[in-house]
Amino acid sequence: MNIFPLKFKPVGNDEFLFADDAGGFFKSDAAFLQRYAEDRLDPSDYRFLDQNGHAFIEVDDLAYTGFTYRWANRLYTPSDLDYVILVPTLRCNLSCGYCQVSRVNENTPGFDWDDATLEAVLRFLDGLATQRLKVEFQGGEPLLKLDMLTRVRDFCRQRFEYVEFIVCTNLQTVSDKGWSFLSERDTFISTSLDANPEIHERQRTIAKEKTREFLTNLRLAIDAFGTKKVSALPTLDVRNLPEPRSIIETFTSFGLNSIYLRPVNYQGFARKRFAAKDTASAWSSYHSAFIDALIEYNWTALEPVEEYYFAHCLRRVLRAGYDGHADLRNPNILGEGYLVIDYDGTFYPTDEARMVTRVGQFDLSMGNVRSGLDRTSLARLNAEAANNFHPDCMHCPYQAFCGVDLVDDLSRYGRIDLPKHLTDFCQRHTSIFDKVFELIYSADPKVQKSLALWADMPDYEPSLAKVHR
Amino acid sequence: MIDGKHKNIRVTYVVNELRQYLPDAVSRLAYLYPSVEVSIEGGSEVTLSGMSDGSLDEAVRDLHFSIVRQKIYMDTLPLREQLMRGILGS
Numbered sequence: 001m002n003i004f005p006l007k008f009k010p011v012g013n014d015e016f017l018f019a020d021d022a023g024g025f026f027k028s029d030a031a032f033l034q035r036y037a038e039d040r041l042d043p044s045d046y047r048f049l050d051q052n053g054h055a056f057i058e059v060d061d062l063a064y065t066g067f068t069y070r071w072a073n074r075l076y077t078p079s080d081l082d083y084v085i086l087v088p089t090l091r092c093n094l095s096c097g098y099c100q101v102s103r104v105n106e107n108t109p110g111f112d113w114d115d116a117t118l119e120a121v122l123r124f125l126d127g128l129a130t131q132r133l134k135v136e137f138q139g140g141e142p143l144l145k146l147d148m149l150t151r152v153r154d155f156c157r158q159r160f161e162y163v164e165f166i167v168c169t170n171l172q173t174v175s176d177k178g179w180s181f182l183s184e185r186d187t188f189i190s191t192s193l194d195a196n197p198e199i200h201e202r203q204r205t206i207a208k209e210k211t212r213e214f215l216t217n218l219r220l221a222i223d224a225f226g227t228k229k230v231s232a233l234p235t236l237d238v239r240n241l242p243e244p245r246s247i248i249e250t251f252t253s254f255g256l257n258s259i260y261l262r263p264v265n266y267q268g269f270a271r272k273r274f275a276a277k278d279t280a281s282a283w284s285s286y287h288s289a290f291i292d293a294l295i296e297y298n299w300t301a302l303e304p305v306e307e308y309y310f311a312h313c314l315r316r317v318l319r320a321g322y323d324g325h326a327d328l329r330n331p332n333i334l335g336e337g338y339l340v341i342d343y344d345g346t347f348y349p350t351d352e353a354r355m356v357t358r359v360g361q362f363d364l365s366m367g368n369v370r371s372g373l374d375r376t377s378l379a380r381l382n383a384e385a386a387n388n389f390h391p392d393c394m395h396c397p398y399q400a401f402c403g404v405d406l407v408d409d410l411s412r413y414g415r416i417d418l419p420k421h422l423t424d425f426c427q428r429h430t431s432i433f434d435k436v437f438e439l440i441y442s443a444d445p446k447v448q449k450s451l452a453l454w455a456d457m458p459d460y461e462p463s464l465a466k467v468h469r
Numbered sequence: 470m471i472d473g474k475h476k477n478i479r480v481t482y483v484v485n486e487l488r489q490y491l492p493d494a495v496s497r498l499a500y501l502y503p504s505v506e507v508s509i510e511g512g513s514e515v516t517l518s519g520m521s522d523g524s525l526d527e528a529v530r531d532l533h534f535s536i537v538r539q540k541i542y543m544d545t546l547p548l549r550e551q552l553m554r555g556i557l558g559s
Contacts, residue, residue: 005545007538010530021549037537038486059551072556388553395538419500 001046001055004067007397008033017437019397021388022070023320024053026466027441048468073320074400075386076329082130083338085351086121086152087138088113088145090343094170096204098235098264102358103140111140113148117345120369122155124341131161136190138168138351140343143178150181157186166190171217172210182221189221193232195242196250203237218254227255235262238279241286244293248305260308261290265352280424284431291435295450304453311454313432316401317440318455318464326350328403328429331386335366335378345369349378352407362410381406384416392420398433441465478518479529487536488512490543494535501535502528 006018016033019025026048035041041049049055053070056063090111092103104111113121125133135156137149149167156163165187174182182189194200201211221230232254234247251259263283291310298304309325316322323329326338334349341347345368348354353364364381367374387393387404396402405425409416412424420426439447448460483491495507495515505528506518517528 002548005541005549007541008534010534021552033537037540068552068555071552075556394542421501 001050001057003041003049003055006036006054007395007399009397011437017397019400020054021400022067023074023317023400024070025397026052026468028468032468045468052466070320074330076323076331076333078333078336080130081128081337081339082132083134083136084125085136085138085338085340087140087340087342088142088148089140091144092139092141092170093144093172094141094204098203098237102355106144111343112145113343113345117369118148118151120345121152121341124369125156126159133160133163134166135163136166136168141170141172142167143169143174146175146177146181153187164188170204170214171221172205172214174217183225189225189230191218191230191232193218193234193250195234195236196246199242203235222254227257231258232256233260233262235264238263238282244290248293248297252303252305257303257305258308259305261287280427284428288431288435295446298450298453299446304450306454310432310435313401314436314451314454315456317433317436327405330388330403332404332406333382333385334406335375339366341369347373350407352411356407356411361414364407390420398430401433402429476518477520477525478516479525480514480516481529481532483513483515483536485513487540490536490539491515493539494532497535498528498532501531
C-alpha cells in the first residue's frame with residue numbers, strides 16, 4: 001500500500017495534526033509520526049490511512065483517482081473575467097486617518113473619470129466574454145459620481161444576462177437620487193462601521209453631527225433594503241482594539257450578523273499614519289478572542305453571528321471550492337478573474353496592487369482602458385502564485401487550505417521571497433487555522449454549536465475530528 | 470548545558486537511516502533559528518549552541534522535525550510529481 005504524502009505539526013502534548021495535499025486531515029501522536037518517518041507503519045496504521053483516503057494500492061485505482069480529484073478541487077481555476085472594481089473618482093467627503101484607498105478632497109479637480117474614460121470603460125466591458133458580471137464601485141466616495149454609476153449600470157443591464165452592482169459607500173451624505181439609485185433590486189451597499197459609534201467617530205467622522213448622519217443613513221438603508229442588501233465592515237486599529245462584545249452588540253443592533261474584522265492595512269496612504277507593519281501577533285490574539293466571544297454569544301442568541309473571514313477559512317478546511325475571497329486562493333493568479341479600473345482608466349489586478357503602484361513601490365498596473373490589457377509585468381509574479389511546491393508551504397499541514405498573497409508580501413517587504421513564517425500573511429493564517437482546528441477538535445458543546453452554524457452544517461459532526469492512535 | 474564561552478548548548482544524534490537528510494534540515498534550521506550555531510561531528514552528532522535554554526530545546530525539536538519532513542519530501546517527490554502531471558496534464 002502507498003501513502004499519499006503527509007504533512008504534520010505538533011498541536012499539543014504528544015499530539016500532532018497530519019494533513020495531505022488534498023486537504024484530508026487527522027490527529028495522531030509522536031509514535032505514529034515515528035513509524036511513518038521510519039517506514040514502520042503497522043496494520044492498524046494502514047487500515048486507518050486506507051479507510052480515510054490517505055492511501056492507494058496502485059496508480060489510477062479508485063483511491064488514487066479520488067485523491068487526484070480532491071486535490072484538483074483544492075486548486076483555484078480563474079474563470080473568464082466576470083468581476084470588475086470600478087473607481088470613477090478618488091474624491092471623498094471623509095478623510096479617515098487610515099484610508100486604505102488613496103483619496104483626495106471632495107473638491108479637488110482631476111481625479112474623476114471624464115467622458116472619454118467612461119466611454120472606454122463601457123467599450124471594455126462590452127468586449128468581455130462573460131454573460132454574468134459583478135461590478136463593484138469604489139472610490140473615493142463613488143456616490144459623488146452618481147451620473148457615471150448610472151450610465152455604467154444602464155449599459156451593463158442591457159449588455160449582460162445577469163449583472164450585480166455593489167456600491168462601496170461611506171453612507172455619509174446620500175442625496176435623494178443616491179437613495180433612488182441604491183434602492184434598485186440588483187444594487188447592493190457595502191459600507192464601513194468601525195466597531196462602535198465612539199470608534200467610528202474617532203476614526204472616520206470626527207464630529208458628533210457627522211456620526212449621527214452616518215448612523216441615521218445606515219439605519220435608513222437597512223430598514224428600507226434589509227440586511228441582504230446592506231453589509232458593513234469594521235476596520236480596527238491594532239493599537240487600540242475594542243472589547244469584542246461592543247462590536248457584536250453594535251452590529252447586531254443593526255441586524256448585521258456577519259462581521260468581517262479587518263486590521264488597518266499596511267498599504268496606500270495608511271502606511272504614513274499607522275505603524276501597522278508588524279502587528280500580526282497582536283491581531284491574531286484579538287481575532288482569537290473575538291471568535292471566543294462569538295461562541296459565547298451564539299450559545300444563547302436567537303440570531304447567530306459569524307466572523308466572515310474565520311467562517312470562510314473554516315469552510316475552506318472542510319470543503320474544496322471556497323475560492324470566493326480574492327486574498328485566499330491557491331494558486332492566486334493575478335489579473336484573470338477580476339480586475340480594477342482606476343479613476344484614470346489604468347488597469348490593476350487588485351485594489352491593493354493599485355495602492356502599491358500609487359505609492360511608488362512597484363508598478364503593478366496592467367495597461368489601461370484605452371490601449372488595452374497588458375499582462376506582461378504580471379506574468380513573472382504569477383509564476384510564484386502557487387503554494388504547492390513552495391519550500392516552506394510544502395511542509396505545512398495547512399497548505400491545502402491556505403493561499404498566496406504576493407501583492408501583500410510586496411507591499412510589506414518589497415519582495416516575495418521571505419521565509420513564509422516571517423510574513424504577516426503566513427503568521428495571520430497560521431493563527432486562524434490553528435484556531436479552526438482547535439474548534440474542530442473541541443468537545444465543548446458551545447464550540448460545536450457555532451462550528452456547525454459557521455460551516456453550514458445542521459449539527460456538529462464528530463466524524464470530522466478524526467483521530468488515529 | 471553551558472560551554473566554555475557561556476553559551477547554552479545541546480547535543481543530539483541522528484540515526485543512520487536519516488543522516489542523508491541532515492544537511493537540508495540544517496539549512497532550514499539556519500533561517501528558522503538564525504542565532505543558533507550548528508556543527509556536525511561524524512555525520513550523526515549535532516551540536517547546537519546559542520540562545521536561551523528553552524529556545525534551544527525548540528531548535529532541537531525542529532531540527533528533528535525538519536529531518537523527518539525532508540525525508541517525507543524526498544520519498545514522496547516522485548508521487549507528488551506524478552499526481553501533478555495527472556492533474557495538470559503536463
